[in-house]
Amino acid sequence: MTMLKSFCFLLIIHVALPLFMGYAQDDQSGFISIDCGIPKGSKYTDTKTGINYVSDDGFVEGGISQEISSKYVAEVNDLHLKTLRSFPTNIRNCYTLQPKQGKNNRYLIRVWIMYGNYDSKGNTPQFDLYLGADLWNTVNIAEPSDQYYYEIIHLTSSNYIHICLVNTGHGDPFISAIELRLLDITMYLPQFLSLDVVERAVFTTDAIRYQDDKYDRIWYPQSFSTGLKRVQTTNTISSGPLQVPLKVMRTALTNVDSRDGGITHTWDATIASNYIAYIHFAEVEILKENEKREFNVYLNDNYWDGPISPSNIITTLKTASPLTGFSNYTIRMTRTSSSTLPPTMNAIEVYMPKDFKQQQTDDQDAAAIWSTKSSYGMKRNWQGDPCSPKQYVWNGLKCSYKDITTPRIISLDLSYNNLTGNVPKFLASLNFLAVLNLTGNKFTRPLPEELLAKSKNGLLLLRFTLKVYSKKN
Incomplete structure (x- = not known):
């Protein structure tokens, strides 16, 4: 993809009613949740999320069940991070999942990693993570207490989903948990690109995932500077084609002083990488007759879109072409001259598109x-x-x-x-x-x-x- 010089390429998604979803997932029928390393045949329901986890027996061969060091147990809030499976033998070890919905579906796939000095060596390993036949990411752990997850939205061309750990000579690979979630096929186009998650930021006080998000996307609270505040509503806001959770859209970020003119959001980038961003807007305040909220959107100081006047119908801005060529990106919302109120912003999603080219076996x-x-x-x-x-x-x-x-x-x-x-x-x-x-x-x-x-x-x-x-x- 060529470097994006002008940031005017934009797709606006603006709908009055939520799209019909092909799969109801409130019952976890589209979920596979694996806690790696727990005893064979065991299962449990996480008391915080209500997610049902099973052991990794039947999904993988070999490996050794391990527990993180007692030194780190108290620091871990998620039960699925307290155990893991390590692979001291073989260059490549793979988990194989066969979701009952099969191929030609879009899935969210998430891998959890916590070293926790399980082997008492204190040497954090580095290894490669593959999705099918393609390199997905390199796992590089900084500190034993660090908790990581790698998440990708992936359109499958096979009934078999292989998640493989490859030893690169820098310590034994291991894995803490695997989560697969069936998405609606209409979500997160373009159709044939996989989307590696960079961030999914909101302005709520707590993180949001299942059951507030029936697809179990994880939305993390974003810190913000002085001069900004969060505003909330209990009103209904449409979820849009991406099915953004109501709990996400009911909170927005805006300026403390209504005379202030802007909000900014920045993420660090790799110059050679491509990025796709989705920004979600909705009005969460009840405006008076003489009030008006209207703003333009800029990306790296280049006009992107506007004027936008949010309502209780979600507006989503999406980059129609991947962004590339910069070490960081700054999105700025600036009020128009006729606006009496400052801009608002409810959530942002940023992804790195990946084109997995290697085909799996027929x-x-x-x-x-x-x-x-x-x-x-x-x-x-x-x-x-x-x-x-x-x-x-x-x-x-x-x-x-x-x-x-x-x-x-x-x-x-x-x-x-x-x-x-x-x-x-x-x-x-x-x-x-x-x-x-x-x-x-x-x-x-x-x-x-x-x-x-x-x-x-x-x-x-x-x-x-x-x-x-x-x-x-």
Whole structure:
């Protein structure tokens, strides 16, 4: 994306009624909440949020359950930060989630990290965090007491969501909790970009998340300087297409002195990175007949939009093109000459758009190989996506990357694994499979007819015990 010279590119979202939401989530039907490291099979409901957490059993293989040092327990308000799972072995270790709503949906994915000197070494590690086959972020922990979360809004192209920790030689990777939330598909366009959260700021006294936000977005209170104040209402304000919570929109920031002319908000940036911002406005005060609130919006001293006169119908400003090329951004709301009241601002969201380019394994192939793993209890460190990224392709698999959409499995070697029982029919659903090696196991004959037919038709090189069914010349 080219550097944004003029800041006039803007999308205004102004609606009278909330959009119909495709999924009701008040019952957490679109949630997966995992507390990593708690005992196998355990679960609990967080007393503060009402969120239901389960253990990470069944989502990951290997790793060691740990607890943070007792020195830091008293500093932690969130139960899901008191335990963790560390991974002293393997370069890559992955959690695999399969939300029941499946692919082509938009999800909020959040990973929690707290070191808490769990290993008594006092050496904070650094490691990479992957989402599917793509690098999401590098986890770099400053102090043992620090609490982090990494959050992204992601449109899935697969039924499988893989969250992987990769050892980069700077200490053992670990993870405290994973949270997945189903969003409405119409939220947070552009359609095919993932959005890494930079900030989600409000002017309430306390942080806001579930149940006030049914999607469990976390809205943190923003500090503000003297000369500014928060104003509140109990009136109803529309939530808009982004379904901004009512509790967020009922509080706004404005000037103490009505004669003052402006509010500013700044965030630090990386020059080479892109940013997308959403600003939410609504009127929270009852204006008298002779009062008027009207203001213009500027970004880095360049006119952005206006004049804006907030009402009880939410107005959302969104940058239509990603911002880039600056080390920080300052948004300023300035009253117009005809306005009798200063500007207001209710909330701001800032994201870094990410274009995850690496495709995951075709879902049909992935389902077949995951079924193979579960059916035979394969212990081969088969974790994450079977084919992507290439350097972590599963042991015994060969994949083709020629398909323009997704990698396909073309060779599967299950030889000498002491496997028993029937050869499963679902292996025949690997449509691109050209080589299947089953020698050295104790399978029960006959072989599935689908596999034999492929072999006889010259479509599959099938090795089974001492006999070889080869392709036709």
